[in-house]
Amino acid sequence: MKIIDIQEIDNLISLLREMNYLVVGPTIQNGAIIYSQITTSKDLPIGYTDDQSPGRYRLIKDKKESYFNYVVGPQSWKKFLYPAIQKLYTAYFKNNKLEIEREENPTTKYAFIGVRSCEINAIEIQDRIFFGGEYQNSRYKGLRKNCFIVAVNCSKANSNCFCTSMNTGPEVKSGFDLVLTEVINNSHHFFLIDSGSEKGEEVLSKLNTREPDKESLELGNKVIEETKKQITKQLETEDLKDILLRSLESPVYDEVSKRCLACGNCTMVCPTCFCMTVEDYTDFFKTKAERIQKWDSCFTLEYSYIHGGSVRVTTGSRYRQWLTHKLASWHEQFGTSGCVGCGRCITWCPVGIDITEEATKVRRIAEFQTTSMEEI
């Protein structure tokens, strides 16, 4: 563990740029924290924080000139590692022969600055999805293997955070190259920094660091402890998988379908949701076709369309599909929960539907704590 002064962030950004990384970090765009290319520390949301509750997000002025004192915004790092729209290949029909030209894999080297613990967990979940098994997504894998992660320990939580329930935060424990803890205390403003990989160590050795004294280390620990205390939302995960899978006919889903817009926002903002569709486009002359991959959502009717119609016609059945996949069948498929407790689906649902509340309702009915929906 070392200490760097706040000005050293600029050094870190330039070092990474010299190493041919495309440096991406938090910026302010359209009233939210958006991950975007940065070239200096001035691009960071210095002095800003956010206020979040179900269906509501506001960017607000922070009391201090903090660099990273905000909670996760609408976007996640998946927009870089797993872009929303990608061309996969082009097919040509020439001289009565079909030729297929595969799109080259992207080779961008990303350096992500400001990655939170829940987000690292989300990236690792997507790693398992895209290259954890027999079928490898080489586009994702290439980008992922190239990327450099500068994590940040959260100095703040909002009312939608529940990483402590999902065991994914707020303290960054692994999966990073460098990790920062921002300490702002009276006259002090510095970062504690540590490396988690050889690449990280190499970068760290080039920064102007100093050794931390006992007090600084304590201040760093305090940041994480204080954040933990701010997390009030909880999701009881014990036996949740079994409860959800044996409550497929729970009345909760009928009730939620009255509120759910089936707009798909929750799946779009989720850092682990990975569903996609492919669309084939032809030219007018039947000589060329392109296959485009796009993020898709299990909340659309078309998503479950097979010959003859959609499998999940009601909104309730689609909400159930999403919730039970995320919190239950994901375990069987990928060995962990699909939820990291970042709270994005709660904040960015236009009508503020809360996954933890809905799952808790299913549990309460399943455990006979209540039999009527009105009581919940």
Add this chain to the structure above:
Amino acid sequence: MAKAKKPKLAVWKFASCDGCQLSLLDCEDQLLQVTEIVEIANFPEASREIQPGPYDISLVEGSITTPHDAERIHKIRRQSKILITIGACATSGGIQALRNFKDVREFINLVYANPKFISTLQNSTPISHHVYVDYELRGCPINKYQLLEVLNAFINNRKPNIPNNSVCIECKRKGITCVMVAEGKVCIGPVTHAGCNALCPSYNRGCFGCYGPKEAANTSSLAKQFMEMGLDNYGIVRVFRGFNAFSDAFRKESEAYEK
């Protein structure tokens, strides 16, 4: 070898502003390609040369507002193998369907010096209320790339890539921050059919619902949320009474708040 005959295309106008059919002329770069694969046989906006029917594809713009038009659409249907409606007027009655919520005779008396010359129907109705429609392309106006996609798909015998999902999905794919959640703006994108590539939210405005209701639009939940955001009954009526006021989902929602 004789060249295969090109499919014949006709473009028809009913009560509308012409904006949708002009989207075809607006295709500029692709327009010549279109003429290579279809024969523009009847398109008065583009050419005086009008060939007789039948036509392989008819694009129909506008809503039915007069007894004469209610007859004419049947003649067009009989001459068309495939009939595609383009735009909000043809698909849901358009902005002129606002009159459906009032007594049209009152408007006529107010607007025209000699009301006796006006022959009009009480309601402005979509084409599908009169004849069978093969495909409906949404929008006010339509998106020209979607128009090309639909023409392309019908000519090449494939399904058009025109999703029926919400504007939100386009918005999020584009990386736009939700104006409703982040700024408290009224936006009917969550219940609106995609197709505009989230045009208004991209300019930091709420969606106006130009593409009409999406599949299974839960307008009542969204209206309740607008109430919580501070809209009153009249405000909610206004939100759903736009270019697609007479579409089933939007009409029912606005009527529920009018009482």
